[in-house]
Amino acid sequence: MNERVRRWIEAVSLLDRRFIFVAIAVAVVAPLLVPIGLPLRTSREAQALYDRVESLPERAVVVLGFDYDPSSMPELAPMTRAILDHLFRKNLRVIALTNYAQTGPIAERQLVEIAARFGRRPGVDFVNLGYKAGNETVILAVANDFRSAYPVDHRGIPTDSLPVMAGVHTWKDASLLIDIAHGATTDQYVRIAGARFGLPVGAGCTAVSIPRYYSYLQSGQLVGLLGGLQGAAEYERFIRKPGFASAGMDAQSMAHLAILILVAAGNAAFFLSRRR
Template structure:
């Protein structure tokens, strides 16, 4: 026992690195593990609100993030767009961060292809326009004046997906996914016409609960964990589920190594 304890205490750090790498790669090799987790009420509220929308309702999603926050917000956006397409909602995509324009376009086009949705009829990507606050205020007055053309240069006027939509008041529900400012707070102050929810990185989520608790947000999806919870509600294990599996397996390994090394330390000390 003493020799085993001494071997544990003198373990080569490269062996620990190898164990950590193996634990991190496990969900990629085996596929998502889908480890059980509790769905928080604020995430369930977003899901329930989209579920309550009648088929064909317009749904606005503003993807206000950049590549730095992709691990948390990209899977979140994919899950929300999947849910909207599954419900046959008319998806209107846009963003206030110019650095995230390409990612937002890819999310919409990739998920639309999965569900066989047609551009201009089932969804539209308005893209980015300068001004942030002015853009939101403009959407509250006239969407077509604010975005006369979409991301691809097509005229927005006459698009079937925007039929009956003139201002934000014509959109029953929207979600803003934010990595900072402009983001959720900007939308709450200047653009909340009807019902709104938010999604954000874990680091800014605590600050958003003030809007949730006051009823200005119907729900909130916080960080990768929130995205994984939403995927669980959709019964589709995606990137967020894999990310949480990686965190779980590596954390379990770290905890195991700490316990093992402490056991070995006290075992050798008693022998002395």
């Protein structure tokens, strides 16, 4: 083994982690500044969710779970915005709720901003029921009545007085539930709202959670699934409104490539050093 190879193995083995941090930062930032425009493939599960929303009649009720906190916002907010855009464009009634204590204000801001683009009004076209402590028990309580679980909405307005809630009492009165989640809430909705009350459930999740939800997809317990930023980019493509997720796909591609190159270099150095 010549001296150059030996030095290369040493350099890779002792690579300063700050170099790795810089490499990842460059891989993420450069495509955001100079987009590559890699072609986006759409998945069946994302298409299925879009088609399900598309098939709903005007003024049908869609329950949207904002089940993530600020830590997962960069990954999950883009798909939430794309779905909201679609729901409001189709003039569907949106009932938003969350099982996370911090997320009521996050949901409110996104709802108000996107509803305003389509002239949809709070209380009439959408409502943010906000947070209610209890997790699975809250889902069970809604099975009895939305009003007993949520007597008032996030703004403190009595739920019973809101036109958007007219005729909506339990899960059975909704046409679709979409849970955007980074935790286990989708499982709970599938178990109670889906399995027990027959409400079709769709989901959006972080990329790391995708394998977990394939089980529910294959069994038909989820009608569609958006996974991570890729799922959000696919939905943006369906609604023909490229946004943050579409722009971020180049960055994610380059970040994945950078990690794989680093791992490959590490393994090459590992094998060469063993041979030596």
